[in-house]
Amino acid sequence: MEFFLQNLINALQWGSFYALIAVGYSMVYGVLLLFNFAHGDVFMVGAYIGFFVSSSLLALDIFGGLALPTGVSLGLVLVLTLIISMFLNSFVGMLVERIGYRPLRAAPRASAAITGLMIGIILETGNLAILGPQRLAFPELIQTATINFAGVSVTNKKILIVGVSILLTLALDQFVRRTKWGMAMRAMAYDYVVVPLMGISINTIALMTFALGSSLAAAAGILYGVAYPVLDPNMGILFGWKAFVAAILGGRGSILGAGLAGFLLGFIEIFVATIFPSTMRNLIAFGIILVILIFRPHGFFGEPYSAQMRL
Amino acid sequence: MTTISTPLPTTRQRIRTTLSRLWRPYRSVPLLGWLLAALVSVGLEQLVGLPLARTLGMSKIPALFGADVALSKPALIPGVVLFLSLIYILPIGIVARFTAPFTNKVAAKLVSYPLIITAVIHLLLIYAVLAIWCDISDYRVLVARLAMIAIILTLSLNVVNGYMGEFSCSHPGFMALGAYVASVFTLVLFVSENQFGEALLPPGLGPFIFPLTLILGGVVAAVGALLVAIPSFRTRGDYLAIISLAFMFIVKSMFENLEIVGGARGISNQPNYASLPVVFVWTVLAIWIINNFVRSTMGKALNAVRDGELAANAMTVDTRKTKMAAFLFAAFWAGVAGGLFAHVLRYINPDSFGIRKLAEVLAMVYFGGLNSVTGSIVGAVGLTLISEALRPLEIYKWIIIPMMLILIMIFRPTGLIAFTEFNVERLFHPKDKASEGAEDATA
Numbered sequence: 001m002e003f004f005l006q007n008l009i010n011a012l013q014w015g016s017f018y019a020l021i022a023v024g025y026s027m028v029y030g031v032l033l034l035f036n037f038a039h040g041d042v043f044m045v046g047a048y049i050g051f052f053v054s055s056s057l058l059a060l061d062i063f064g065g066l067a068l069p070t071g072v073s074l075g076l077v078l079v080l081t082l083i084i085s086m087f088l089n090s091f092v093g094m095l096v097e098r099i100g101y102r103p104l105r106a107a108p109r110a111s112a113a114i115t116g117l118m119i120g121i122i123l124e125t126g127n128l129a130i131l132g133p134q135r136l137a138f139p140e141l142i143q144t145a146t147i148n149f150a151g152v153s154v155t156n157k158k159i160l161i162v163g164v165s166i167l168l169t170l171a172l173d174q175f176v177r178r179t180k181w182g183m184a185m186r187a188m189a190y191d192y193v194v195v196p197l198m199g200i201s202i203n204t205i206a207l208m209t210f211a212l213g214s215s216l217a218a219a220a221g222i223l224y225g226v227a228y229p230v231l232d233p234n235m236g237i238l239f240g241w242k243a244f245v246a247a248i249l250g251g252r253g254s255i256l257g258a259g260l261a262g263f264l265l266g267f268i269e270i271f272v273a274t275i276f277p278s279t280m281r282n283l284i285a286f287g288i289i290l291v292i293l294i295f296r297p298h299g300f301f302g303e304p305y306s307a308q309m310r311l
Numbered sequence: 312m313t314t315i316s317t318p319l320p321t322t323r324q325r326i327r328t329t330l331s332r333l334w335r336p337y338r339s340v341p342l343l344g345w346l347l348a349a350l351v352s353v354g355l356e357q358l359v360g361l362p363l364a365r366t367l368g369m370s371k372i373p374a375l376f377g378a379d380v381a382l383s384k385p386a387l388i389p390g391v392v393l394f395l396s397l398i399y400i401l402p403i404g405i406v407a408r409f410t411a412p413f414t415n416k417v418a419a420k421l422v423s424y425p426l427i428i429t430a431v432i433h434l435l436l437i438y439a440v441l442a443i444w445c446d447i448s449d450y451r452v453l454v455a456r457l458a459m460i461a462i463i464l465t466l467s468l469n470v471v472n473g474y475m476g477e478f479s480c481s482h483p484g485f486m487a488l489g490a491y492v493a494s495v496f497t498l499v500l501f502v503s504e505n506q507f508g509e510a511l512l513p514p515g516l517g518p519f520i521f522p523l524t525l526i527l528g529g530v531v532a533a534v535g536a537l538l539v540a541i542p543s544f545r546t547r548g549d550y551l552a553i554i555s556l557a558f559m560f561i562v563k564s565m566f567e568n569l570e571i572v573g574g575a576r577g578i579s580n581q582p583n584y585a586s587l588p589v590v591f592v593w594t595v596l597a598i599w600i601i602n603n604f605v606r607s608t609m610g611k612a613l614n615a616v617r618d619g620e621l622a623a624n625a626m627t628v629d630t631r632k633t634k635m636a637a638f639l640f641a642a643f644w645a646g647v648a649g650g651l652f653a654h655v656l657r658y659i660n661p662d663s664f665g666i667r668k669l670a671e672v673l674a675m676v677y678f679g680g681l682n683s684v685t686g687s688i689v690g691a692v693g694l695t696l697i698s699e700a701l702r703p704l705e706i707y708k709w710i711i712i713p714m715m716l717i718l719i720m721i722f723r724p725t726g727l728i729a730f731t732e733f734n735v736e737r738l739f740h741p742k743d744k745a746s747e748g749a750e751d752a753t754a
Contacts, residue, residue, distance in 0.1 A: 104724055110478050111677060114677045115716075115721070118716045125707075281564075283564035286558075286560045
């Protein structure tokens with residue numbers, strides 16, 4: 001039982017990265033019916049932005065004058081980093097939309113997927129070219145404290161990561177369900193042709209979709225940096241593709257579904273890695289996903305639809 | 312009263328008219344003429360290339376049309392340009408133009424023979440050009456073989472992504488299956504002293520059994536494709552994209568865990584069976600068969616499924632069967648390409664068949680053009696050559712190539728040469744006025 005709980009907590013942490021990235025995928029896929037293959041690399045860029053923001057905040061020492069305890073001032077730095085990086089990274093997402101997706105509105109969907117893929121490669125290589133191949137160490141923003149609870153040890157980092165990711169996913173879900181903007185997004189997912197006739201600008205909604213997804217990806221990047229403080233330019237590739245799988249597994253247009261599927265993917269991977277040799281992780285995880293998709297081809301919360309609707 | 316004044320031609324128009332005037336005589340050059348000219352040009356390179364390159368300051372003949380030399384040593388650019396024009400552009404231009412009457416006559420004669428004879432003669436000429444061009448350096452041989460394998464791979468992916476209009480991500484997986492199966496067979500049967508023990512058959516038989524192992528690799532890939540096809544073709548939508556992606560990860564991960572084939576280290580020392588002529592023959596076979604497939608009733612049914620599955624169904628097309636057949640067919644060729652790839656590089660590991668490979672193949676398909684055999688050939692050869700030529704730029708290559716692709720996608724969303732038919736007969740026709748007139752008369 002303790003073993004199970006311990007792994008459950010690890011899985012929750014690992015799944016939160018997938019969940020946050022998958023939600024971004026799911027937004028673009030649900031609203032625009034497009035694959036955003038650059039999203040994994042947007043996550044990477046988010047992590048790097050987080051690195052630079054937090055490093056410069058620490059260097060500037062803006063809370064130095066307040067004479068706060070170290071833990072609190074570091075925590076404030078983390079919060080500021082999250083907010084600033086999410087804001088900055090949303091522009092990266094909008095840039096991706098503007099360059100790779102808007103000129104291709106009338107083109108086949110697959111062409112837009114290719115531009116996304118290529119923008120992803122440019123982001124990776126650009127990072128490699130500018131910052132060089134050495135890995136960067138994310139600054140330590142939280143002093144690790146371990147809480148022992150019923151034989152299970154939980155670090156405060158894990159609680160923070162899981163908490164923030166669940167909170168952000170729920171917040172986004174509420175945004176899409178309750179606000180007028182969210183209604184416009186849902187309408188666009190429902191019918192691509194009629195929505196512009198109702199006075200809603202496709203371009204604005206598309207930009208917003210990308211911006212929201214990218215800011216969540218930035219949050220995922222910073223949380224990843226908090227948990228595993230090593231950043232490298234290729235870290236987004238595998239995360240991106242796996243989150244893509246999770247997004248589809250969740251069902252089209254369902255944000256909670258994508259989040260849940262992200263956590264599920266985390267569970268599968270962690271439990272496979274503890275029971276079998278860790279090299280079998282991808283094999284078994286994707287095998288399970290294949291079986292799930294055979295029985296639920298539209299994902300957990302998705303509804304059948306025709307891809308031709310978009311064209 | 313109106314005054315008619317002709318505006319002075321702009322610079323752009325002037326350039327255009329000059330170009331078209333220059334190009335006019337070449338319109339009547341048949342394929343045969345171009346091939347003959349290319350033969351002369353590569354022969355010239357073979358004979359005087361080295362001394363010419365030396366006098367122009369290069370240590371050896373520039374391997375890929377001078378791009379590598381020009382990028383690594385910009386001071387040599389004038390020399391490279393001079394070399395290119397003296398060896399390639401001028402001879403090809405002169406020979407193609409002045410032999411045009413003769414080659415047209417020969418082409419007209421050839422057209423009256425059965426197509427197979429004409430085709431074989433053209434293919435022999437193409438092979439001669441290629442072989443002489445490759446004779447200069449081993450690097451050229453490698454690039455040529457990789458480009459031809461890329462052609463097979465791109466064509467087979469185009470069947471799914473272009474002709475069928477689905478988005479498949481599993482081609483690296485099929486390639487891996489073909490590569491591993493073919494490698495294991497050749498290693499077990501013909502190579503001693505490796506993890507599989509002594510050779511079972513005399514190594515002399517190897518080159519003759521090699522095609523069988525390739526076909527076996529293709530068949531295994533097709534069986535793997537069944538695993539993707541059965542769940543994903545029940546409904547239309549993006550399930551193929553996701554299931555095929557999962558399949559690719561599964562295959563890669565499977566080979567990483569199979570210690571008998573080297574695990575993550577991969578297998579090496581495949582015998583050198585995939586020589587230039589072998590790869591050439593397989594490429595020609597692939598182009599021929601795939602082209603016939605997409606022009607057949609099945610291919611047309613495939614297009615119908617893409618453009619409207621319901622309508623196709625109403626027109627008595629068995630959509631599920633058509634999609635399955637096309638997908639397995641594509642997977643077979645991807646497997647064959649994988650087998651060739653393994654025997655060209657003579658070293659494979661699971662990492663060679665990952666996301667990078669997928670991005671590469673997808674880029675080739677969409678660069679060349681969807682639904683087009685010509686486009687696939689152009690895309691595969693073009694992207695292989697560009698990526699080899701930009702090698703001196705190191706990592707900046709991976710910024711320039713994606714940017715180029717983004718621009719192509721923006722201005723031609725379906726690729727450079729999309730939605731065309733590859734008509735071989737038409738290709739061999741003489742191009743001069745007399746024979747065109749004759750053709751019209753017969754038509």
